[in-house]
Amino acid sequence: MSLTENLMIEIDGLVKTFTSAGGPSTVLKNVSLTIDEGEIFGIIGRSGAGKSTLVRCINLLERPTAGRVMVGGKEVSALSGADLRAARRGIGMIFQHFNLLSSRTVYDNAAMPLELAGMSKAEIRREVLPLLDLVGLSDKLGYYPAELSGGQKQRVGIARALASKPKVLLCDEATSALDPETTQSILALLRDINHSLNLTIVLITHEMPVIKAICDRVAVLDHGEIVEQGPVFDVFTSPRAEVTRSFVRDVIDRPLPSHLAERLKQDAPVDSNVVLRIIFTGPSAETPVIADVIRHYEVMFNILQANVEYIQAEPYGNIVVEAIGAPQAVQEAIDYIRSKDLRVEVLGHVADTRRAVA
Amino acid sequence: MSPILVGLLLNGLQETCFMVAVSAALASIAGVPLGVILVVTDRGHILENLPVNRVLGAIVNATRSTPFIILMIAIIPLTRLIIGTSIGTEAATVPLTIAAAPFVARLAEASLREVDPGLIEAAQAMGATPMQIILKFLLPEARPGIIAGITITVVSLIGYSAMAGAVGGGGLGDLGIRYGYQRFQPDVMLAVVVVLIILVQAVQSLGDWIARRLNKRLIRSKS
Numbered sequence: 315m316s317l318t319e320n321l322m323i324e325i326d327g328l329v330k331t332f333t334s335a336g337g338p339s340t341v342l343k344n345v346s347l348t349i350d351e352g353e354i355f356g357i358i359g360r361s362g363a364g365k366s367t368l369v370r371c372i373n374l375l376e377r378p379t380a381g382r383v384m385v386g387g388k389e390v391s392a393l394s395g396a397d398l399r400a401a402r403r404g405i406g407m408i409f410q411h412f413n414l415l416s417s418r419t420v421y422d423n424a425a426m427p428l429e430l431a432g433m434s435k436a437e438i439r440r441e442v443l444p445l446l447d448l449v450g451l452s453d454k455l456g457y458y459p460a461e462l463s464g465g466q467k468q469r470v471g472i473a474r475a476l477a478s479k480p481k482v483l484l485c486d487e488a489t490s491a492l493d494p495e496t497t498q499s500i501l502a503l504l505r506d507i508n509h510s511l512n513l514t515i516v517l518i519t520h521e522m523p524v525i526k527a528i529c530d531r532v533a534v535l536d537h538g539e540i541v542e543q544g545p546v547f548d549v550f551t552s553p554r555a556e557v558t559r560s561f562v563r564d565v566i567d568r569p570l571p572s573h574l575a576e577r578l579k580q581d582a583p584v585d586s587n588v589v590l591r592i593i594f595t596g597p598s599a600e601t602p603v604i605a606d607v608i609r610h611y612e613v614m615f616n617i618l619q620a621n622v623e624y625i626q627a628e629p630y631g632n633i634v635v636e637a638i639g640a641p642q643a644v645q646e647a648i649d650y651i652r653s654k655d656l657r658v659e660v661l662g663h664v665a666d667t668r669r670a671v672a
Numbered sequence: 673m674s675p676i677l678v679g680l681l682l683n684g685l686q687e688t689c690f691m692v693a694v695s696a697a698l699a700s701i702a703g704v705p706l707g708v709i710l711v712v713t714d715r716g717h718i719l720e721n722l723p724v725n726r727v728l729g730a731i732v733n734a735t736r737s738t739p740f741i742i743l744m745i746a747i748i749p750l751t752r753l754i755i756g757t758s759i760g761t762e763a764a765t766v767p768l769t770i771a772a773a774p775f776v777a778r779l780a781e782a783s784l785r786e787v788d789p790g791l792i793e794a795a796q797a798m799g800a801t802p803m804q805i806i807l808k809f810l811l812p813e814a815r816p817g818i819i820a821g822i823t824i825t826v827v828s829l830i831g832y833s834a835m836a837g838a839v840g841g842g843g844l845g846d847l848g849i850r851y852g853y854q855r856f857q858p859d860v861m862l863a864v865v866v867v868l869i870i871l872v873q874a875v876q877s878l879g880d881w882i883a884r885r886l887n888k889r890l891i892r893s894k895s
Contacts, residue, residue, distance in 0.1 A: 416889045431799075
């Protein structure tokens with residue numbers, strides 16, 4: 315993480331209302347957020363949550379109905395005409411469907427922003443060739459977009475967005491049209507340029523794995539409002555809003571296998587064992603808490619499911635166990651685990667499967 | 673075929689080609705910008721201006737719905753003003769141009785509307801001016817379609833020019849009517865029709881070839 319104290323983007327009280335035949339509809343309701351220089355900031359939401367509109371308000375492709383948008387200390391929402399066009403040159407953008415000119419080659423597509431700025435052919439060449447090298451397309455200069463794969467097209471899009479040396483890169487569902495493998499390579503490229511150019515990246519997506527892979531902080535947008543925001547690790551490991559929980563569940567809180575879920579009862583019949591979900595985060599994931607419990611209490615754990623994810627290089631462990639022992643001992647064990655800053659959740663009870671032993 | 677007939681045919685072909693070439697060129701010069709204006713002034717586009725859009729649209733429709741033969745006669749005063757006479761191949765280019773320009777405009781408009789709105793958004797995000805968006809994004813992307821539209825216009829103009837011949841415009845149509853119909857020489861009529869078929873085929877093939885060459889949307893394997 316290359317976080318600095320400098321604010322790059324500041325959105326304050328943003329409202330966007332569209333008027334259509336069916337009457338006005340407010341797509342963004344009082345959205346405020348700040349994004350630091352050099353940060354990769356993710357905005358996640360379901361389709362229709364307003365995230366596309368939000369990112370378009372940053373470079374004023376959509377003009378806010380109310381509120382203020384500051385980029386690099388300049389109030390872009392107050393600009394128009396030539397001033398706005400100049401400000402836009404400092405904000406690169408890449409798109410879900412790439413939006414390349416089909417009539418231009420890879421080189422000429424990447425050169426476009428510089429051509430628009432009136433640079434000479436020689437200057438353009440000096441700028442564009444290293445960029446196409448950076449995105450790994452040096453051998454495809456004369457190809458037309460129709461001859462490229464989706465990932466290659468997005469690389470052209472990235473080179474083009476970087477040509478005018480922007481401070482900010484807006485990514486509008488930039489990987490949503492790509493297969494998972496290509497998505498990873500594009501995300502790796504974005505992370506590289508974030509580091510090497512100290513580029514601030516604002517990334518909107520509906521895919522939590524994308525956020526998990528590269529974002530420093532994330533905001534969750536739902537029905538035009540930011541319902542949650544913070545460092546990606548925190549939002550992942552302790553989601554508060556329902557929509558966030560549903561996003562996170564897809565990625566880390568795997569549902570219980572169906573045969574286990576069916577056996578799970580909320581009341582506690584005789585001869586049953588309690589099923590616990592234990593969540594390890596941060597440093598606690600690296601201490602042998604489970605082993606301690608088994609050594610000190612009259613409890614045994616039967617592991618039903620276990621999973622460790624790394625988010626922003628921090629471990630996040632999630633295990634589901636059947637705790638076998640006297641109710642008193644199990645409660646003591648739970649208290650002990652909680653005292654070690656681990657989260658314990660009682661999922662329910664299952665009938666004791668070791669009847670033969672009992 | 674008698675040498676006289678061959679001479680007449682060549683002369684008629686030359687006159688037809690002149691009328692069609694001049695009017696197609698002028699109609700394209702006027703029609704393509706008109707098509708651009710029809711697109712960019714429409715609702716939600718880069719230079720939205722609904723009054724201009726609606727007025728131009730109405731003029732284009734009015735011109736296109738007037739039968740060519742009536743249009744040609746109706747604008748005789750204008751033709752006289754520009755060319756000095758209303759008879760002959762030069763004079764015929766005026767109504768032909770006026771009839772073809774709105775046709776080109778509508779065909780160009782259709783091609784320009786096909787350009788992905790995402791591309792215009794990308795252009796705006798790059799800080800392109802409206803003029804740059806038109807010249808560097810809209811027109812190059814719509815070019816294959818515009819060329820195809822101009823090809824259709826040229827073919828239509830060959831037909832229209834025959835009508836112009838009926839009122840003293842010269843050309844192949846004039847030849848066909850005067851010799852073939854009025855002097856009962858069906859062989860001349862047939863020869864004229866054959867020459868016109870060959871001409872239309874040639875124009876269409878050339879237009880298709882150019883449009884295909886300019887269209888980079890089709891994948892050609894390079895690897």
